[in-house]
Amino acid sequence: QVQLVESGGASVQAGDSLKLSCTVSGRTGRYDYAVGWFRQTPGKEREFVSALNWNERYYIDSVKGRFTISRDNVKSPVYLQMNTLKPEDTAVYYCAATPLFSGSFSYLRATSWSYWGQGTQVIVSS
Numbered sequence: 001q002v003q004l005v006e007s008g009g010a011s012v013q014a015g016d017s018l019k020l021s022c023t024v025s026g027r028t029g030r031y032d033y034a035v036g037w038f039r040q041t042p043g044k045e046r047e048f049v050s051a052l053n054w055n056e057r058y059y060i061d062s063v064k065g066r067f068t069i070s071r072d073n074v075k076s077p078v079y080l081q082m083n084t085l086k087p088e089d090t091a092v093y094y095c096a097a098t099p100l101f102s103g104s105f106s107y108l109r110a111t112s113w114s115y116w117g118q119g120t121q122v123i124v125s126s
Contacts, residue, residue: 020037
C-alpha cells in the first residue's frame, strides 16, 4: 500500500504564491511511482493539474508557466509550487500516485490513478 499526505493549502490573495507538498510513504520503492496533482471544486469533477512521471512533467494549459512540480530526491515529498495564483485556482487539491506509466496511460483521468491523499484546501481571493 501507498499512503499520501498533502499539506500547504491556505487562503491567499490573487497574485500570491503557495507551495503544496505531497508526502509519499509505504511500498514505494525507488522512483516506482508517478505522482500527480488534481483539484476539485463543489459540483465538479476532479481536474488534472500536474504530474511527475520519473523526470517527465505534465501540466494543464491553465497552469503552465505558473505552477511547477518537483521532487528533490527519492526520499523527498513531491512539491507543487503555485505562483501568480488566481481566484479560479480555488479548489481542494489532491495528491495521487500510480506506478510509473508509459505513453498510453490516461494521466488526465482521475480514475486512472491508484492512490489518493485526503486533499488540502486552497482559497484564492480577488
